[in-house]
Amino acid sequence: MNYVLACLTSVQSGAKEIIIKARGRAISKAVDVAEICRNRFMKDQLTLKKIEIGTQDIQSRDRGTFSVSTIEITLDFK
Numbered sequence: 001m002n003y004v005l006a007c008l009t010s011v012q013s014g015a016k017e018i019i020i021k022a023r024g025r026a027i028s029k030a031v032d033v034a035e036i037c038r039n040r041f042m043k044d045q046l047t048l049k050k051i052e053i054g055t056q057d058i059q060s061r062d063r064g065t066f067s068v069s070t071i072e073i074t075l076d077f078k
Contacts, residue, residue, distance in 0.1 A: 003020075003029070003030075003033045004033055004036050004037055004041070007020070007033065007037045007075075008037065008041055008042070011042065011045075011046070011077050015077065016076070016077055017049060017074055017075060017076050017077060018037070018046075018074070018075040018077070019072060019073070019074050019075075020033055020034055020072070020073040020074075020075070021070070021071070021072050021073075022070070022071050023056065023068050023069060023070040023071070024068045024069065027069060027070075027071045030071055030073060031071070031073070034048070034073045034075060037075065038075060042077075044078070045077060045078050046075045046076070046077060046078070047075065047076050047078065048073070048074075048075060048076075049074040049075060049076040050072075050073075050074040051071065051072070051073050051074070052071070052072040053069070053070065053071050053072075054069075054070045054071075054072075055067045055068065055069055055070065056068050056070055
């Protein structure tokens, strides 16, 4: 709910768009935040502008190189 509140505060401060970024296990939380903002709190005011998905290669001393999924959700304020 804190992320939803941060998005709503940004819109109230005059932001024209909100970009929600996440990677790995946090992707589902980012999608939930976008949907809650869009459907519950600002039903006719926020629209989905763009969704970008990708993969980042991360190097770790313990595990070597591994891939992590990423998402970037852009919401546009009408």
